[in-house]
Amino acid sequence: MTYLLWIAYKGTNYAGFQVQPNARTVCEVLQNAMQAVLGCRPDVKGCSRTDAGVHARRFALSFAYDGKVPAQKMVQAFNAHLPPDIRALEISEVPPDFHARYAAHAKTYCYYIRNARIDDPFTFDTCARVSQPLDIAAMQAAAAQFVGTHDFLALCASGSGAAAHGDTVRTITRCTVQQQGETVVITVTADGYLYNMVRILAGTLVEAGLHKRTPDSVLPLLQSRDRRRAGQTLPAKGLFLEDVAYL
Template sequence: MRNIKLTLTYDGTDFHGWQNQPGLRTVQGVLEEAIEGLTQARPSTTASGRTDAGVHALGQVVHFYTASRHPREVFIKALNAMLPKDVRVLDAEEMPQAFHATLDARSKRYRYVIDNAAIASPFQLRTSWHVSRPLDVAAMERAGRALLGRHDFRSFETEWPNRTSSVRTILDLTVQRSESQVMIEVEADGFLYNMVRTIAGTLVLVGSGRRPEGWVGDVLRAESRVEAGPTAPPQGLFLLKVRYGPHPR
């Protein structure tokens, strides 16, 4: 059996998230159906992480085992011919048997996109959160520095506890503007449920002037979800990339 690693991009708008759910359209479901059509065997795919309904990916990583001997070029071309247009395979690679898309991930990087125009763009409705109030991105980035490093992030987790531990390490956090778009990027060794969306909602309160910059550190230390800002809507969230240690990216 070969261990095949796929890198995917998808528009999550019309999916009920990554994970298979009976009777619902999911990214995992359409991918496994396409792989079965190519290899004549239904695989069990494993992703680097489960994206929620409405959340997108620019660099989701998946692995599966197959007896198929197709070269990587055939996996890319054939799967893209079979998949719906809102999912694309960007790369395929044969990996060592021990490679695991979830367990071997060293870090993940997410991007949250905000449409900060006075009037919402109809072309960004599926891929951003419209916030009409002008945002101070410099203040948002300064406030976000309080989150860098290893902390208990339970204040930024919906329905705590969802994991054994809510301690994670944020490796990088940036806030940038490109014309009317504001982009928050967060890279960490792992994420809690709705963690990035809650960070985005919290930083928007700072950027809009409704909270001071130092408040974000207070929220972190409070270790209570009720102290943080709102959970930003799913359509602005993108899984940007997954980093792996000794394995090729």
């Protein structure tokens, strides 16, 4: 049987999702819990790797299991063996060839910015902070320019395998900026992402909010394919994988 498991996690104490030889990761901790419950260590296919410090409200993964533990008992049993910063949410059976990464047709990320002079002790590890006032209307106008199918190489950090193969065209279907009190939320939905793409996009929108670039500079930036012309890569701690869409 192949299962689709949804989890949520706070990534502060982890070196990302994917298993690494010399660092504690979400996948490793999850597989430890699965082994305790299922009596085996399933090969987990995650929907994304996520970098160190990145969080997830709804992260999807698939795995095969043919043992005796029924699916309806797995979520509660996994949570009994997981730390409080990782939670199993729900599970369902999927076709045998389902792969959580390759079956996804869209992913939504949110980037959270605290726009204030002082950090909030309750959100300092889940928000980046920008102390100068941000022009939200300018950020919204710039965000709209990212929507569509573009070559996003200018928003890609070095070391990207996709960039090395020339695979840098993606389609963004939503890019918005909302202010919620002292928190600014950047939301991006796309069919795929390049390495650090959302964090660089968020850094570019902050430049628009600080009047360091105009909204109409976005398309020339993308056409340049030059990372040096984009904004800084904002810290990982402000990034959340919000949801993954499957057909």
